[in-house]
Amino acid sequence: xxxxxxxxxxxxxxxxxxxxxxxxxxxxxxxxxxxxxxxxxxxxxxxxxxxxxxxxxxxxxxxxxxxxxxxxxxxxxxxxxxxxxxxxxxxxxxxxxxxxxxxxxxxxxxxxxxxxxxxxxxxxxxxxxxxxxxxxxxxxxxxxxxxxxxxxxxxxxxxxxxxxxxxxxxxxxxxxxx
Numbered sequence: 504x505x506x507x508x509x510x511x512x513x514x515x516x517x518x519x520x521x522x523x524x525x526x527x528x529x530x531x532x533x534x535x536x537x538x539x540x541x542x543x544x545x546x547x548x549x550x551x552x553x554x555x556x557x558x559x560x561x562x563x564x565x566x567x568x569x570x571x572x573x574x575x576x577x578x579x580x581x582x583x584x585x586x587x588x589x590x591x592x593x594x595x596x597x598x599x600x601x602x603x604x605x606x607x608x609x610x611x612x613x614x615x616x617x618x619x620x621x622x623x624x625x626x627x628x629x630x631x632x633x634x635x636x637x638x639x640x641x642x643x644x645x646x647x648x649x650x651x652x653x654x655x656x657x658x659x660x661x662x663x664x665x666x667x668x669x670x671x672x673x674x675x676x677x678x679x680x681x
Contacts, residue, residue, distance in 0.1 A: 519544075519605040521596040522570050522586070529564045532591030539585055542573040546613045549624035556675035557655055560624045565617070568593075571605060626651075627674065634659065638676040646670075646677065 522543075524532040533545045546565040551558055564570070572595075574583060586595055596603040628634065628648040636644045636659075646659035649669065656671040 517573050518576050519571050519573050519607060519610050520602045521605060522572050523593045523596050524568050524570060524591055525593050526568060528591035529568065529570055530591075532589060533570055535589045535591055536570075536572060536586070539589065541586070543570055544573075544610060544614070545570040546617050548617070551624050551627040553627060553674055556673065558627060558651070558674050565613070569596075571610060574602075628657065628677065628679075633680045634677045635680050636661070636672060636676055637678045639672070641670070641672070642676075645680065646672070648677075 522532060522536070529545055533543050536543045547562045548565045549560050550563050551560050553559075554561075572586070583595070586592060630648060630650065632648045634646045634648055636642055636646055641661060644661050644663075646661045649658040649660060652658040652671050655673060657674045657677060659670055659672055659677070660667045661670055662668075
């Protein structure tokens, strides 16, 4: 056996680290890093959002402005210097001079959780939540969210003349209290 070992014979010292991205450029950073040959992971979550006065389910990063990157920490590993000059990347998160390591078990857990999160989006309003009617003939009244009623309506309870009345209101007309 020779005293010079080849790089292929060395065990990989892969660790996960955290990348801080520029605002709303997580996808750009992910794509550019992957094109350079880095293994990256950007956990996503399905969220119900109000866009153009309609409720839509969109995919957003679970941790805005952050993504994970797998890097070889050994001296035979991939060069880390191109990371900070990659479009969309702000920096490699560090504590002092040491890059912040993330446990591989956490990455595995996030991947499992992400599969479940994409099936059931995070709702804009939850059942029983207190809301304020911001527009329309009932503006200024408090309401209690009951359920979604079609794509462009929400079923709410409004207190009118001492009685609770069920009403369908456009989600764009509702605001969270507090």
